[in-house]
Amino acid sequence: MLSPEEWGIVALSLKVGGVAVLATLPIAFALAWLLARHRFPGRVVLDALVHLPLVLPPVVTGWLLLIAFGPFGPVGRWLESWFGVSLMFRWTGAALAAAIMALPLMVRAMRLSIEGIDRRLEGAARTLGASPWHSFWTISLPLALPGVLAALVLGFARSIGEFGATITFVSNIPGETRTLPLAIYSALQVPGGEAMVTRLALLSVALSLGALVLSEWLVRRTHGERQRHGD
Amino acid sequence: MAIDIDVARRLGDRSIAARFTAGPGLTALFGPSGAGKTSVLNMVAGLLKPDRGHIRIGDRTLFDGATDLPPEARRVGYVFQDGRLFPHRRVRANLTYGHDIVPPAHRWMTFDEAVQFLGIAHLLDRWPHSLSGGEAQRVAIGRALLAGPEFLLMDEPLSSLDTARRGDIMAVIERIRDELKLPILYVSHDRTEVDRLATSVVAIGE
Numbered sequence: 001m002l003s004p005e006e007w008g009i010v011a012l013s014l015k016v017g018g019v020a021v022l023a024t025l026p027i028a029f030a031l032a033w034l035l036a037r038h039r040f041p042g043r044v045v046l047d048a049l050v051h052l053p054l055v056l057p058p059v060v061t062g063w064l065l066l067i068a069f070g071p072f073g074p075v076g077r078w079l080e081s082w083f084g085v086s087l088m089f090r091w092t093g094a095a096l097a098a099a100i101m102a103l104p105l106m107v108r109a110m111r112l113s114i115e116g117i118d119r120r121l122e123g124a125a126r127t128l129g130a131s132p133w134h135s136f137w138t139i140s141l142p143l144a145l146p147g148v149l150a151a152l153v154l155g156f157a158r159s160i161g162e163f164g165a166t167i168t169f170v171s172n173i174p175g176e177t178r179t180l181p182l183a184i185y186s187a188l189q190v191p192g193g194e195a196m197v198t199r200l201a202l203l204s205v206a207l208s209l210g211a212l213v214l215s216e217w218l219v220r221r222t223h224g225e226r227q228r229h230g231d
Numbered sequence: 232m233a234i235d236i237d238v239a240r241r242l243g244d245r246s247i248a249a250r251f252t253a254g255p256g257l258t259a260l261f262g263p264s265g266a267g268k269t270s271v272l273n274m275v276a277g278l279l280k281p282d283r284g285h286i287r288i289g290d291r292t293l294f295d296g297a298t299d300l301p302p303e304a305r306r307v308g309y310v311f312q313d314g315r316l317f318p319h320r321r322v323r324a325n326l327t328y329g330h331d332i333v334p335p336a337h338r339w340m341t342f343d344e345a346v347q348f349l350g351i352a353h354l355l356d357r358w359p360h361s362l363s364g365g366e367a368q369r370v371a372i373g374r375a376l377l378a379g380p381e382f383l384l385m386d387e388p389l390s391s392l393d394t395a396r397r398g399d400i401m402a403v404i405e406r407i408r409d410e411l412k413l414p415i416l417y418v419s420h421d422r423t424e425v426d427r428l429a430t431s432v433v434a435i436g437e
Contacts, residue, residue: 120315123278126302127309128329128378138328142319 002199005174006183010203013179016091017159020098021106021152028103028151032110053165054104062168065097069169093170094177098159105158106151113147114140146219153215157208180204232414234258234382238274238284238294247271249435250284256430257408257415261422266435268418269312272384275416276309277302288382306337308380308413312387314367316359322370323355329378337379340411345373348411349403365396372403376411383407383415389424397424404428 002010034040035047053061069076069087079085087093117140125135141148163181170177172186184200187193232255239248247267251258260268273279275286277293277300285295292298293305316325326345330338346352349369359367368388375383385404389397405428407413419425425432 120311121317123276123302124309124311124315125317125328126278127276127305127307128374129303129332130329131301131303134332139317 002203006196006199006203008175009178009180009183009200010207012091012175013160013207016095016098016179017156019092020095020102020159021155023095024099024103024106024155025148025152028106028155029110029148031103032107032114032147035107036111036114050107051104053101058101058162058164059168061100062097062165065093065100065165065169069093069096087170089170089173089176091170091176094162094166094179095159097165097169098162101162101165102155102158106155109151109154110144110147113144113150116147117143149215149218153211157211160207161204180207232289232381234275234414234416235285235287236271236275238271238281238286240270240274240279240281242267242270249433251433253414253416253433254431255412255414257404257417257428259425259429259432260416260418260435261425261429261432262420262435264420268420268435269386271435272309272386272416272418275305275382276307276384277305303332306379306381308375308378308383310368310371310375310383310385310388312390314359314364314371314391316362316367316370316374318359320359321355322351322357322359322362325359325370326355326373326377328374333379338377339379340376342377345377348376348406349373363396364391364393365399368392368396368400369403372400372407376407376413380413383413385415385417387418387420389419389421401427 031046031050035043035050067073069079071077071080071086071088076086076088079087087096121139121143122135125139126132130138160179161181162179163185166177166179167182167185172178172182178186180200180203184197184204187196187200234253236252237250239246241247245267247270249260249267249271260271262268270279274281275293280299281294283296286293287295288307293300293307317328320328327342330342340348346355349372351366351369351373354362354366354370359370362370372388388404389400392400401424404415404417408415408428408430417428
């Protein structure tokens with residue numbers, strides 16, 4: 001049904017989206033925790049920075065990434081000279097662009113569920129002998145889990161749909177940075193590409209729906225059991 | 232085991248101060264709502280830091296100018312007004328929460344003893360929000376006892392219960408006082424509770 005080229009596009013999209021979301025998750029959780037629980041100077045600025053990719057035109061985000069991570073950019077030059085790594089025109093760059101675009105959604109989802117935790121439960125855990133760290137792992141994190149799962153799904157869906165920042169930052173290179181949306185865009189430019197566009201578009205819908213169904217199932221599995229027993 | 236408390240703390244425009252010693256048995260902190268009784272318990276538990284003063288249990292200093300033990304090092308059990316059970320853990324896992332963390336030498340009651348003492352064997356596989364108020368309060372008491380406390384704090388543990396359940400839980404509290412000989416600091420604004428349960432009474436006013 002799909003050509004090897006199309007399978008390659010799907011595999012690349014899954015790789016880019018998966019790596020982007022999993023690498024972002026700990027950072028996004030830390031940011032969500034910081035913003036939900038702590039008052040510190042610069043909090044408003046940090047909050048705004050995290051949300052910036054949500055409100056900026058994606059092309060601008062991609063251009064900013066290009067400036068920062070390009071061969072003469074501050075981060076790009078540093079990565080190049082210390083690690084010999086360049087993200088330019090690589091799938092890793094596509095993953096970075098996807099991660100930056102997914103970050104605000106992931107932080108928002110987790111922040112909401114962290115803010116929803118009854119902090120008195122953490123106090124109760126402390127009186128029972130739990131260190132702050134133990135209380136975090138056994139009380140706070142499990143109670144924030146629905147938000148973490150929601151963040152994973154939202155972030156993944158956003159990542160595999162990423163277009164503007166990706167094409168600006170790492171261009172549209174077959175086999176390297178041409179993810180699903182970029183492939184659809186390319187196929188649209190080719191005479192007679194409609195059949196491929198249709199197949200890829202259907203695949204996009206299937207992947208997004210699959211992510212949604214998976215998240216519903218995960219949330220039910222973690223939360224549903226408690227609810228059912230409560231009846 | 233006596234507890235020696237002299238604490239003061241400003242909370243907004245209120246200032247809370249208390250100075251008393253509580254010996255064996257049940258010491259009731261008695262006073263009107265809003266007098267800061269719960270704040271005193273929170274300071275003993277380590278959940279609220281006094282501005283000044285000291286808190287000692289026996290020869291252990293929990294708080295003074297130089298010392299401020301974190302809650303987990305105080306060995307003070309706390310039964311909250313609302314039970315405050317962990318909603319994502321079944322009753323069994325709520326009971327074992329502290330029991331499994333504290334050093335084995337601190338435990339003085341086994342899981343089975345606690346379950347039998349409180350009559351909650353039939354509740355072990357239930358989720359907290361399927362429990363009635365009285366059942367939840369028994370589990371909360373069991374959870375606190377199993378963490379091996381040297382002192383028990385109880386913050387109006389009967390306030391969310393109907394009259395029949397109140398009698399049940401009061402009987403449990405009496406047995407903790409008399410059979411387990413665990414000293415209890417008990418907050419209440421209810422005269423009848425205090426008359427029935429208290430070994431001594433400390434009045435907390437405005």
